[in-house]
Amino acid sequence: MITTTSDLAQKLRQAGYKLTGSRLAVIEVLETHPEHLDHNQILAAGKKIYPHLSRATVYRTMELLVELDLFRPLYLSDPTQRFISASGGHHHLVCSKCGAIFEFENCHADQLSRELAEKYNFEIRSHLLEFQGICQNCR
Amino acid sequence: MITTTSDLAQKLRQAGYKLTGSRLAVIEVLETHPEHLDHNQILAAGKKIYPHLSRATVYRTMELLVELDLFRPLYLSDPTQRFISASGGHHHLVCSKCGAIFEFENCHADQLSRELAEKYNFEIRSHLLEFQGICQNCR
DNA sequence: CTAGCTGCAAAGACTTTGCAAAAGT
């Protein structure tokens, strides 16, 4: 019986999944990194915690977390799958040249969100507002 | 000397590229389909116009159009690369279950766009506002 | 104990590239 204070771990266990070393390593990485990590980054960071961690398990664990609606895949300016927490909004500026990402808050999508939910009879769970352009350094 | 009224074709020629049957087929597909097409869809539609068209040429032509800043890659809810015209805004609702996409207009990002451009010294070229959730049919 | 989980390596899917032939200008 592994004990942990992790919120994600509790939810995994509640859903009937085992808390293995691999899964706990992945979860710890996700909980300590607010960025949008991809599989490679999760694997690299996870191996520092649990060196035996394999790539296939990272793929399978993230698939599981997405199924449980705890995380959500995100695609920025390339086909790399990244992960963000499943709820709320995500707002960034993406540089088309160098790929740099700047986060911002306070987008005003809530009002629009309600209007669209009604008009399309759509249950909105999260949103993404992305501005593309050229950053300071690349100009 | 191939003649065409196509706007995209003019721009390609002006940039010093040859107007081949393959390229004209790809361009015609893009100009007659407002949706966000992926490579497969462009290939399939292009073959109806120019049956000899190959997959590699579709990849190369789209790469070219992106380089010339005429199109822009877009990633929705999967790693498939799709293409949209390079300017302006794009707004949709994406269903996480079935992948259905609903377009809408009138997002109010212009004001925010100006604020961010100034704050981050960023040259904004286009934006994407995407709401994720569950559509009418999947509920 | 026993079902679920893991790592490995092989298979699969998608994208890119080298090259000789073909085609636009």
Place this chain on the structure above:
DNA sequence: ACTTTTGCAAAGTCTTTGCAGCTAG
């Protein structure tokens, strides 16, 4: 003519899967 472009097939990259052994509960 001469260079760019094309189609093909091979190579490359990323993701998924089958399987035998391992582990949490």
